[in-house]
Amino acid sequence: MDSAKEFDFEKVAITYSKHRYPNEKLLEHIFNRVRYADRILEVGCGTADYLSILSELLYAHGFGFDISPSMISEASKKNRRIELTTADANGPFPYRNFEFDFVFNINLVHYVTDLENLFKESFRVLQNDGSVLTVTDSCQDISERTLTNYFPETLDIDRGRYPGNSSIISAMKKAGFEGIYTTKVKTSFEFKKQHFEQYRNKAYSSLRLIAEERFEEGMKRLESDMERGLVLGKKAYTQIWGIKVAKRDFDLPMVYTTGFTE
Numbered sequence: 001m002d003s004a005k006e007f008d009f010e011k012v013a014i015t016y017s018k019h020r021y022p023n024e025k026l027l028e029h030i031f032n033r034v035r036y037a038d039r040i041l042e043v044g045c046g047t048a049d050y051l052s053i054l055s056e057l058l059y060a061h062g063f064g065f066d067i068s069p070s071m072i073s074e075a076s077k078k079n080r081r082i083e084l085t086t087a088d089a090n091g092p093f094p095y096r097n098f099e100f101d102f103v104f105n106i107n108l109v110h111y112v113t114d115l116e117n118l119f120k121e122s123f124r125v126l127q128n129d130g131s132v133l134t135v136t137d138s139c140q141d142i143s144e145r146t147l148t149n150y151f152p153e154t155l156d157i158d159r160g161r162y163p164g165n166s167s168i169i170s171a172m173k174k175a176g177f178e179g180i181y182t183t184k185v186k187t188s189f190e191f192k193k194q195h196f197e198q199y200r201n202k203a204y205s206s207l208r209l210i211a212e213e214r215f216e217e218g219m220k221r222l223e224s225d226m227e228r229g230l231v232l233g234k235k236a237y238t239q240i241w242g243i244k245v246a247k248r249d250f251d252l253p254m255v256y257t258t259g260f261t262e
Contacts, residue, residue, distance in 0.1 A: 177242030
């Protein structure tokens with residue numbers, strides 16, 4: 001495995017639970033395109049903040065899994081209405097075929113080593129005409145964000161970790177998804193103490209991958225600019241959507257050799 005993909009979330013679960021939170025504009029964007037779903041699944045849900053809110057907005061039964069038991073533990077403390085379990089997105093999903101209307105992953109693909117498996121399994125557990133969503137960062141998203149401005153060392157790190165849109169789309173097509181399209185959400189916001197604390201506590205994995213000296217230099221520069229009122233928060237998200245189109249009678253059946261079956 002690429003060393004940049006290796007990250008011990010067991011050690012940071014409490015930090016992520018305390019300092020990471022959903023982006024409102026992204027939530028609104030997703031809700032406006034899905035509108036209704038009976039059963040939804042978040043792959044690599046972490047502390048399940050997006051899953052918790054989307055399940056409420058969509059009046060859906062929410063399910064999620066993550067490779068980190070500590071992340072799942074923190075998620076369960078915050079929301080006991082969703083069903084959570086521990087599993088690896090690089091392997092079989094612990095669900096039956098055709099179980100969900102909507103399957104999504106947010107800030108996950110740069111940790112996944114097998115994109116084809118991710119989307120093959122997402123396809124398998126989706127109902128016909130169900131939709132899949134990947135929320136990721138493009139190279140442009142990474143270069144324009146506030147975090148990169150103060151910690152420029154994270155630029156090359158994250159460009160090396162994140163798969164390109166073309167790789168994601170290719171894996172989706174191989175899995176059988178159709179109607180694939182991309183949308184974008186850009187946010188600008190007043191940079192406040194809560195955002196500063198996210199950085200100080202390294203609630204973004206790339207901050208844990210740079211030298212401590214560079215991290216402290218960036219924090220000092222950020223603190224100085226905040227005192228002078230010069231910081232504007234910027235973050236962008238790239239969304240890649242796909243649909244599992246119902247197969248016609250004369251289409252060849254999709255056969256899976258791994259995972260759960262009806």
